[in-house]
Amino acid sequence: MFRLSNRTTLFLLGAILVLAFALRLYRAGTYGIFFDEKSTLLISQGVVLEGFNQKDVFSKTYFTPAEFWKPKTIADFIEADTRSDIGNSPSYYAVLWLWMELFGLSDWSLRMPSVLFSTFTVLLLYYFVKRHFNSEKLAITSAFVAAIEPFFIAHSHIARNYSMSFFLTLLATHLLLLILEKARTNKHPIGLYVAYGLVFVTSVLSHYLTVTVFLCHGLYALLYLRNKQTWITLASVAALGLGLVSLWFLFGGGKYTFFTLNYQAQLYRSIALTNPTGSQFGIVLPATFRNITVRAVPIFADLFIVTNGLGTAILGLRNSVLAIGLGSVATFFIHQYWADKNPPVWVYGIVPVVLAVGLPIYTVVPLRFLVLSTAVPFIYLIGRYVVSYVGTSQKHLVVLMFLLAFIPTLFLLFMAWRSGHTFGITQRYSGFSFPYVCVFVAMGLQQLIQLPRWFSLPLGAVLILQLGFVIQLLADIYADNQPKYTYFDRPRISNPYFYTAQKLKQLYAPGDTILYPNMKRVIYSEKIDKTYSPYALLDAQLVNVYLPEDAQFIQRVDPNERDRVVLVKGKSGEKITIFDFQDKKYRY
Structure with a gap:
């Protein structure tokens, strides 16, 4: 537990946190979700991209939102994470699932955990510096720099694991330093070791590359830790933590991780040698x-x-x-x-x-x-x-x-x-x-x-x-035309799938049929990308995410339509274009 030293510090820290939260919240829900966020949304709901675990839904001539939203099992969540994100980030998806159970599936809700974790990182950094450098001024300055850091702000607008991972790894470093501080006086509070182990497991299962942070922890211990008991206890915590993580690799979604990573390495290496600037993956x-x-x-x-x-x-x-x-x-x-x-x-x-x-x-x-x-x-x-x-x-x-x-x-x-x-x-x-x-x-x-x-x-x-350059960078981030951080040089529109769902709820009447487009899918790997359908089902999946879970709307994927979601009125047969994706223009 820490105490602020005076009212001035309390005021400054409060102002910095308000600034950090405002910078992260501003326009967080303005632009539609891009491909990685589509994966995030579907995985958190236990749905595999392109319907691998929804064959009973999409292999039928017609389906309904109620069938799309049938209850999901733990196996569905594992399958979704395995096939849609190489088994990465299960702890993040678990947090996001709980959040959206409470606050819904809007773009604001989807991105809000990133906003909050990024803001919490600013607060934690203040305490980290104050506690370990014993300097109020340095702590306040560090928090201010983190509050306006464009990288943090940009990733707070992205519904992915990164903001959560940044927070967790900083927390892990803080806990390690507390452990080593106690070790100097031959104290070994079990609570700190348990907390460090839990944060280690949660961090690695939020993003595999957090292991680089724990590698740094190990190197630091080799340089400066001379307490035998602390070494034994930390080694035990690490072994237990690795054992828990290994369960995910043996029995959970991580079992395909290494296969997928090896396959991706071969794919990108091949692209780098044959088509380095012209592939859909950008410059490789x-x-x-x-x-x-x-x-x-x-x-x-x-x-x-x-x-x-x-x-x-x-x-x-x-x-x-x-x-x-x-x-x-x-x-x-x-x-x-x-x-x-x-x-x-x-x-x-x-x-x-x-x-x-x-x-x-x-x-x-x-x-x-x-x-x-x-x-x-x-x-x-x-x-x-x-x-x-x-x-x-x-x-x-x-x-x-x-x-x-x-x-x-x-x-x-x-x-x-x-x-x-x-x-x-x-x-x-x-x-x-x-x-x-x-x-x-x-x-x-x-x-x-x-x-x-x-x-x-x-x-x-x-x-x-x-x-001034940083402010301009932030303006570009908010305008969605800063490829370095937003991945786009052309601003996106608001979420077209949410818009489509709202229009369908307004216009649909019993007897109508909703037609979804499809596109020929590129199958890079039979083991990873292959489902039962050679056609893309993602448009249909994402619209159904925003439709009522008990709705009985009659829907089907139209093999003759590439780009448009169409509502066919039952009595007249009139076709109403609800949304036109214009090839990949609005599919991001």
Whole structure:
């Protein structure tokens, strides 16, 4: 249990949490669900994409919503997770199922757990920093950085496991540090070990790649844990946790995970070698050193909010060398004259002059390279904060945060090299690093205000410029045209399946028939993709999700219709187009 030290802190933390929640809630339900979220919705209801566990429904000439919504078993949920998400994230789907049982199936409801977990991460980060760094100011600053972090905000608008996984892995790190803290005094509270084990199991079953966080925990223990009893207990907890997780791989949806991952690796490797830029999966390049580097640089740059968006610019080598060189010169003068109360007159203007020298020289996006030139002095400020304000035992914690900031992404790069393709080098797969990076950024900001004004003001001005870029990024996220985070460069419309269901409820009368479109399905793997039907049933499934569970609407899939949902009036035979998907335009 923690207590806020004063009313000012309470007010600031409250304001930050309100800001974080508002930024995450704003327009969270505006745009229709995209393919991954369609999977999320159906899996949470125990439905397999394309109807593998609904053969009795869709193999009939006609079916009703009541038949679609027949009660689902635990086996249905496992089958849905197995075939629709390679057996990943069962703990997230369980949480989401319970949430939607309480609050319904709207897009707002579907995404609200992500909004809440992302907001809780901000609160937990505040407590994490306050508790382990013993600094109210650093905790407040870290929480503020996390509150406005575009990555967190973007993924709070996505009904997937990521926000939950980020929260759980931060909680696991907090619990580990409490365990190690108690170990220094030879205390071993069983409750902490049980909590850590439960969070470990829940985390891994929320996303398999959370294992990279626990790998960092293990490396940290190897470096600093010297208590034999703690080692034995943690090893027992890890073994028990792995045993529980293995049950999912042996008897649950995880039993097809490794087969699917191996198949996907072969598929993406084949695409990388034969059709790297023209497949439906986007750009999938061979895993050469150059290709991996080109994909990795933006990910590392976007980890830090102060360098977010500079990844593409950094790949321009000549401009980058100049910017980093100028930043290094500025850092030299900052270091030399930091403590000088009466420096030479020319020192007062040296930082803005040095940083501005590159503006007429940079050949592209000069303001971006101006921001890049401040990266070196900002890294210096982080280092200086660690040296000046972090105690000896807390310096060990800085090592852990460094591991957590970089190893998840390095793991992705290693797996890309091993698999032979770059498809998996994606920010969301290493997003567990962001909370710790927010703390590093907060350290730099805290140290910035300790600088003499003639140094802090020009650096602060450039950081305000970067804040403008971040605000523009957030505007693009809210406008649904930021591919880096929303996966779309053209804004989506509101959910067409929900709209279609509402229209059908208004217009349907006994004797009418609803016709659903179908498209020829691409079967990549007989074992993974094959169902009883060669045609896509997803449109019919998603409309039925939003129809009343007891409705007796007569429906069928029309083999002659590719794009439209049509209502055929019973008496007149009139055909009313309810929605036209226009090929893939509105199918996302």
